[in-house]
Amino acid sequence: MTVASIASATLTPRERHARPSTRKKLDRLLMKAAALIADKGFAAMTMRDLGAALDMSLAGLYHYFANKEDLLFQLQYRTFSALLGQQETIAAQPGTPEEQLGRLLTGHLQFFARHTHELKACTFELESLGGAHYRVIEEIRRRYYRMLTSVITQVIRGPTGAARATRQDRHATLFVFGMLNWIFMWYDRTRHGPVEQIGVEMCDLILHGLEHRRRHAGGREAHPRLDDAYQRR
Amino acid sequence: MTVASIASATLTPRERHARPSTRKKLDRLLMKAAALIADKGFAAMTMRDLGAALDMSLAGLYHYFANKEDLLFQLQYRTFSALLGQQETIAAQPGTPEEQLGRLLTGHLQFFARHTHELKACTFELESLGGAHYRVIEEIRRRYYRMLTSVITQVIRGPTGAARATRQDRHATLFVFGMLNWIFMWYDRTRHGPVEQIGVEMCDLILHGLEHRRRHAGGREAHPRLDDAYQRR
DNA sequence: TCCAATTTCGAACGGACGTTCGATATACTT
DNA sequence: AAGTATATCGAACGTCCGTTCGAAATTGGA
Numbered sequence: 001m002t003v004a005s006i007a008s009a010t011l012t013p014r015e016r017h018a019r020p021s022t023r024k025k026l027d028r029l030l031m032k033a034a035a036l037i038a039d040k041g042f043a044a045m046t047m048r049d050l051g052a053a054l055d056m057s058l059a060g061l062y063h064y065f066a067n068k069e070d071l072l073f074q075l076q077y078r079t080f081s082a083l084l085g086q087q088e089t090i091a092a093q094p095g096t097p098e099e100q101l102g103r104l105l106t107g108h109l110q111f112f113a114r115h116t117h118e119l120k121a122c123t124f125e126l127e128s129l130g131g132a133h134y135r136v137i138e139e140i141r142r143r144y145y146r147m148l149t150s151v152i153t154q155v156i157r158g159p160t161g162a163a164r165a166t167r168q169d170r171h172a173t174l175f176v177f178g179m180l181n182w183i184f185m186w187y188d189r190t191r192h193g194p195v196e197q198i199g200v201e202m203c204d205l206i207l208h209g210l211e212h213r214r215r216h217a218g219g220r221e222a223h224p225r226l227d228d229a230y231q232r233r
Numbered sequence: 234m235t236v237a238s239i240a241s242a243t244l245t246p247r248e249r250h251a252r253p254s255t256r257k258k259l260d261r262l263l264m265k266a267a268a269l270i271a272d273k274g275f276a277a278m279t280m281r282d283l284g285a286a287l288d289m290s291l292a293g294l295y296h297y298f299a300n301k302e303d304l305l306f307q308l309q310y311r312t313f314s315a316l317l318g319q320q321e322t323i324a325a326q327p328g329t330p331e332e333q334l335g336r337l338l339t340g341h342l343q344f345f346a347r348h349t350h351e352l353k354a355c356t357f358e359l360e361s362l363g364g365a366h367y368r369v370i371e372e373i374r375r376r377y378y379r380m381l382t383s384v385i386t387q388v389i390r391g392p393t394g395a396a397r398a399t400r401q402d403r404h405a406t407l408f409v410f411g412m413l414n415w416i417f418m419w420y421d422r423t424r425h426g427p428v429e430q431i432g433v434e435m436c437d438l439i440l441h442g443l444e445h446r447r448r449h450a451g452g453r454e455a456h457p458r459l460d461d462a463y464q465r466r
Numbered sequence: 467t468c469c470a471a472t473t474t475c476g477a478a479c480g481g482a483c484g485t486t487c488g489a490t491a492t493a494c495t496t
Numbered sequence: 497a498a499g500t501a502t503a504t505c506g507a508a509c510g511t512c513c514g515t516t517c518g519a520a521a522t523t524g525g526a
C-alpha cells in the first residue's frame with residue numbers, strides 16, 4: 001500500500017471535492033506533521049515547527065487545518081482507516097486461523113514499516129484528541145481489536161462455530177497488541193532485520209511459546225549479533 | 234514494596250543529608266507529579282498545574298527541583314531503581330528458568346499495580362529527558378533488559394551453562410516487554426481482575442503459546458464477560 | 467484574457483509557559 | 497531566646513504558543 005493510497009482510502013466530504021493538487025499538498029503536510037509528532041510528541045510539536053519544516057508560513061497551515069487538533073485527527077483518521085482496511089482484506093482471505101494470524105501480524109508490521117511515523121502518531125497520541133474526535137478514532141481501533149480477538153479465539157477453539165471470546169481470549173489479544181505496538185520503541189531495520197522476519201518470530205511465540213523453541217534449538221542463528229542494544233537513539 | 238521504600242531505595246547526595254520531613258514532602262511532590270504526567274504527558278503538564286494540585290505556590294516548587302526536567306529525572310531515577318532492585322532480588326532466588334520468568338512477570342505487574350502513575354511516567358517519558366539524564370536512565374533500563382534476556386535465554390536453552398543470547402532471544406525479550414508495558418493502555422482492575430491473574434496468563438502464553446490452550450480448553454472462564462471494552466476511558 | 471476560487475503571507479493578539487528574585491515566614495539547633 | 501538553615505511566597509520577566517485577519521499572489525476554467 002502506497003502513501004497515495006492512504007490518502008485516497010478515506011476522504012472527508014471537503015477532500016472529495018478538492019483538486020488533486022490540493023490533496024497532494026495535504027498529503028505532504030500530514031506526512032511531515034507525522035514525522036514531527038513521532039519525533040517529539042504532539043504536545044511538543046508546534047505549528048511553527050511544521051511551517052518551517054515545510055517552508056511554509058504559519059498562517060498558511062490554517063488553510064488546511066481548522067486547528068492543531070484537527071490536524072491530528074485527520075492524520076489518525078486516514079492512517080487508521082487505511083490500516084483497518086488492509087487488515088480486513090487480509091482477514092477475509094481463506095485459510096486456517098493460524099495462517100490468518102500470521103498474515104495479520106505480517107500485514108501490521110509491513111504497514112508499520114511503510115508508515116512508521118504516521119502509525120506511531122496513531123498509536124501513542126489517541127489521548128491528545130478531544131471528545132468527539134476521540135470517539136471516532138476509538139471506534140476504528142475497537143473494530144481492529146475485535147477482528148484480532150476473533151482470529152485469536154478461533155486459534156484456541158478451532159475455526160468451527162462462532163464461539164464468543166472469553167476473558168482470557170481478550171487478554172491474549174491485548175498481549176499481542178502490546179508486542180505489535182511496542183515495536184516503535186526498539187525496532188531498527190539495520191539492527192533487527194526486515195519486519196517479515198520479526199512477524200514470523202512473533203507468530204511462533206504466540207502460537208507455540210518459548211518452550212517449543214527448546215526442542216528445535218540449535219543452529220538457528222543465521223545472522224548473529226547484529227543487534228546488541230535494545231533501543232535505538 | 235511500599236511507597237516509602239521507593240524513596241529510601243535510592244537517594245541523591247542532596248537527599249541523604251535532608252531532613253525526614255523534607256524527604257516526605259519531596260515524595261508527595263513526585264507522587265503528584267507522576268499522576269499529572271501519567272494523565273496528560275510530561276510536555277502538557279505545567280508547573281502551575283503541579284503547584285495547584287499541591288496547594289503550593291509556583292515558586293515554591295523550585296526549592297525542590299532545579300527545573301522541570303530535573304523533576305522528571307528524579308521521578309524516573311528513583312522509580313526505576315526501585316523496580317530494578319526488586320526484580321534483581323527476585324531473579325536471585327533459586328528455581329527453574331520457567332519459575333523465575335513467572336516470578337519476574339508477576340513482580341513487574343505488582344509493581345505496576347502499586348505505582349501505576351510513576352511507572353507510566355518512566356515507561357513513556359524517557360525521551361523527554363535531556364542527554365546526560367537520558368543516558369543514566371537508559372543504563373538502568375538496559376540492565377533490566379539484560380536480566381530478562383538472560384532468563385528467557387535460559388528458558389529456551391535450559392539453565393545449564395551461560396549461553397549467549399541469540400538474536401531471536403533478544404527479540405522474544407522485546408516482545409515480552411511489549412506485553413508488559415502496553416498494559417498501561419488497557420488495564421483496569423475492575424474489568425480485568427487482579428494483576429496476578431494477568432501475570433499467570435501472560436506467562437502461559439509466553440511459555441506455551443495459544444495452541445497449548447486448545448488442548449486444555451473448556452470451562453476455563455471463571456468470571457465471564459466482566460471486560461467488554463478493550464480500553465478504558 | 468478575464469474572473470473567481472484558491473492559496474499564501476506578514477503582522478499581530480492574548481494568553482500561557484518556565485524560570486527568577488527578593489523578601490518573608492517557619493522550623494530546628496544550641 | 498537567639499540564630500541559622502529551611503521553606504514558602506507574590507510578582508514579574510522574557511519567550512513561545514495557537515490562532516486570527518486582511519491583503520496580496522497564484523491558479524484554473526470560461
